[in-house]
Amino acid sequence: MxxxxxxxxxxxxxxxxxxxxxxxxxxxxxxxxxxxxxxxxxxxxxxxxxxxxxxxxxxxxxxxxxxxxxxxxxxxxxxxxxxxxxxxxxxxxxxxxxxxxxxxxxxxxxxxxxxxxxTRGGDLRYNMQITLEEAFAGKTATVRVPSSVKCEDCAGSGGEKGTHPVSCPVCHGSGRTRMTQGFFTMERTCTHCAGTGRVIEKPCKSCGGSGRTRRDKSLNVNVPPGVEDGTRIRLAGEGEAGLRGSPPGDLYIFLSIEPHRLFERDGADLHVKVPIPMVTAALGGPIEVPGIDGARVRLQIPAGAQSGQQFRLKGKGMSILRQHHRGDFYVHLAVETPVHLTKKQQELLGEFDKAGGKGKSHSPEAEGFFAKVKEFWQELKE
Missing domain, CATH: 1.10.287.110 (DnaJ domain)
Incomplete structure (x- = not known):
């Protein structure tokens, strides 16, 4: 649910x-x-x-x-x-x-x-942008994150070497203080020790008693194949160091995928729009399109192909997260009308148009549409 x-x-x-x-x-x-x-x-x-x-x-x-x-x-x-x-x-x-x-x-x-x-260390967020190819194949990236790390001089204790925290003299180690007001007794966090119950008499000079210092740290991030835009990767314990030896926070990597110059992604499927010459669409022939994995995919275009016609190549799409199979690859045709024709080419197209098709139309959809338009106009006149 x-x-x-x-x-x-x-x-x-x-x-x-x-x-x-x-x-x-x-x-x-x-x-x-x-x-x-x-x-x-x-x-x-x-x-x-x-x-x-x-x-x-x-x-x-x-x-x-x-x-x-x-x-x-x-x-x-x-x-x-x-x-x-x-x-x-x-x-x-x-x-x-x-x-x-x-x-x-x-x-x-x-x-x-x-x-x-x-006192637990704070969580950190890192925004990482990757390419569609990296989302397909996965990658290992090194990131530098500004963070708080355990102080090396005091090993995170907050006190000088050889010293140890002592019981708080105000709350006597309980971390709480009580205050009586009329009939009520109220308990609150001890302000002297911040509720820890212990105080440091000789703070570490490097970290000022906090047990942590500011420093960038480098981390290796493994991006698995098949990740999608917005995927979050959690690195436990890689956030900011905790106060005086407390547990560290976590680091969260948020992924965003760059738009691709050729492919459009739809979940695990990929789509590509391929313009083909009018002659290839009319007579048919082979074309090559690139795959996301870098391979060349050979496709046979049938004679009479139309714009918008699509071909499905099964298992040639994106990797799927934590699975061994892939999505599908869809090739969408866009028949391109020739431009910048020479006079000779114009004449040849004119001859082609006059030659007809021996009882069959070269453009059945166009002729069917305009036949309906003619009927529509005729109905308006009646």
Whole structure:
């Protein structure tokens, strides 16, 4: 079953603001949360759908990818996880309404390690343009990506060599601080340690205590045969380095295919328009057309060929992703009327026209059309 549009799932228009999306999610999550609908499988399924939709639409990068590519932007191994990735899908656990309250009130109600999850490295996007021939055959490309990498001097710890992080003196290692106000006790992320529970007394001089530095890195990207325009390739762990040794993000390669000067692609099939001389169309004869694989394809044109006539060459089209067979190749004829005729050539064509066809028309379609026109005019006169 096809997935429902994420905007429809949340009941918001495609140009909805982030605040409107958040408000719609809160209302729907409160209504369908399993804690309020015990044993109701339909409510449980609906809660999963709205959670998945909100996971995508609340993030600017994910939302932009979804707006352009739809659900296809999150296929092939993109699972949901806190704080990173283009992945869709969100479940629910034993936290009950605390999950919803955390989304509503942010840091003031138990974050359960959200700050630590946010230290994961950011995902990166790289746009790669390839030719149709490269999409057919596949290729290995080397790309240079500006990124954050693990600091070599401190091995990503953020501290000087020989030192170790110590327990945060403010939150005593919990990563959370509490504040009592009247009858309420509110808990929030410790600002001193950013929720990690540990602090670095002697930060690394090279990275300033972050555990990462800015640097371009070169990566080899394998583009498989048969990719289409908009295909996304995910390189796990090749995004930005995480803060102070946290896991890195992912790198996403988005492919776009250049228009070809000869071929038009339609999925796995290829089409080419071939102009042929009038004489070849009339008498028939062989022609050669190039294949996407560089081979020369020989085609026998039958006598009396017409413009628009097509020939199908099975298995001569594009490669198909992760399959061993190919699409088809369609050759479309375009009969070319001769131009720049010499006087002699004009005379010969005139003689040809006068010679007739011994009871048969040389241009049956034209004669049939004008016969209908004559009948039409005759009917108008009556």
């Amino acid at each position: 096809a997935k429902q549009d994420y905007y429809q799932t949340l009941g918001v228009p495609k140009d909805a603001s982030a605040e409107a999306i958040k408000k719609a999610y809160r209302a729907a999550a409160m209504k369908f949360h399993p804690d309020r609908n015990a044993g109701d499988k339909a409510a449980e399924h609906k809660f999963k759908e709205i959670s998945e939709a909100y996971e995508i639409l609340k993030d600017e990068q994910k939302r932009a990818a979804y707006d352009r590519y739809g659900h296809a932007a999150f296929e092939n191994g993109a699972g949901a996880r806190p704080g990173g990735g283009f992945g869709a899908g969100a479940g629910f656990g034993a936290g009950g309404f605390a999950d919803i309250f955390e989304e509503m009130f942010g840091e003031f109600v138990g974050g359960r390690g959200r700050a630590q999850a946010q």
